[in-house]
Amino acid sequence: MDEGQLRAFLTIGEFHSITKAADELGLAQPSLSQQLLRLEDELGAKLFDRTSRGVSMTPEGEVFKTHAEAILLSTRLAREEVRRSATGLVGEVSIGMPISLGELIAPDIVRAVQHELPGVKLRLRLAFASDLTRWLEKGMLDASLVYYSDDLSYLRVEHIADEMLFIIGPPDAFGSVDHRGIALEPIHAESLRHVDLLLPPMSKGLKRRFNQQQHGEAIRLSVRSEIDSLPILKALLLDGAGYSLLPYLAVRDELRSGQLSAAPVSGMDLNLPFALVRAGRRPPAALPAVEAIVRSKLEELRRNGEWLVDQPLRPPVTSPDVAETLA
Numbered sequence: 001m002d003e004g005q006l007r008a009f010l011t012i013g014e015f016h017s018i019t020k021a022a023d024e025l026g027l028a029q030p031s032l033s034q035q036l037l038r039l040e041d042e043l044g045a046k047l048f049d050r051t052s053r054g055v056s057m058t059p060e061g062e063v064f065k066t067h068a069e070a071i072l073l074s075t076r077l078a079r080e081e082v083r084r085s086a087t088g089l090v091g092e093v094s095i096g097m098p099i100s101l102g103e104l105i106a107p108d109i110v111r112a113v114q115h116e117l118p119g120v121k122l123r124l125r126l127a128f129a130s131d132l133t134r135w136l137e138k139g140m141l142d143a144s145l146v147y148y149s150d151d152l153s154y155l156r157v158e159h160i161a162d163e164m165l166f167i168i169g170p171p172d173a174f175g176s177v178d179h180r181g182i183a184l185e186p187i188h189a190e191s192l193r194h195v196d197l198l199l200p201p202m203s204k205g206l207k208r209r210f211n212q213q214q215h216g217e218a219i220r221l222s223v224r225s226e227i228d229s230l231p232i233l234k235a236l237l238l239d240g241a242g243y244s245l246l247p248y249l250a251v252r253d254e255l256r257s258g259q260l261s262a263a264p265v266s267g268m269d270l271n272l273p274f275a276l277v278r279a280g281r282r283p284p285a286a287l288p289a290v291e292a293i294v295r296s297k298l299e300e301l302r303r304n305g306e307w308l309v310d311q312p313l314r315p316p317v318t319s320p321d322v323a324e325t326l327a
Contacts, residue, residue: 090119096144100250161309174263181255183263189215
């Protein structure tokens, strides 16, 4: 007997009809009937009783059904195990990334891991940078895409690119805009003193980065709320409750539809170093392969103009002292 005969037998039992089973399997009815007869001859038992209303499984058929299902399951599991062995990579990998980025590329990453690394179970967590940093420090993630700060210098860090932050506000708040909803002229950092800022939580290191700059005080004094929810933050912006500093991806759809507008900020460096950071523990063997998939999806996003960074993605760094690249 072969897999085809076993599937044919189970399908006939499911539909209680040779005709319907043949349609389901894409076979001619005579061909399916011949498969069943050969199987019954081999087993030396009648598997179905034929009636005017179709077929019903005999007691011998019920016994064989259990074995047929087990054989097909075992065969499928064997194939999957061999595929896993062929890649040489098995196990679980946990990766974190910012919400705004993850909502765009997470589905593609999951599909790519399923296809390219069938032996790997992926745990993907989307959160704000402050949460991702904390989870890395506690060893709750194997690696994460985060905005780098000195707080992470003791971990293995690969600088990927510098992502631009924009001032986000109501429609027409910053004059003429391009097709993406971004103003043609920048807004000076000092003017941020005169707006109410609603910001996502930032790590202490990123706050220091702002405060150490000439106009950092303008931002610090204007912060009215820190909101640990991107949907709530966007709802407040759409309601005209204030302004925010966010990457383009966080509000891409709202900018394109004209519900919000954005502007670059001059007089201050609001480019945030974006990094792939590994936790301090020994990484899973499959982590480099998953990281390569993440990088490829980020590069696709950059090439398509969806992810606004100030240069092509930096190549992977193999040295353990990669944090020096951010010095």
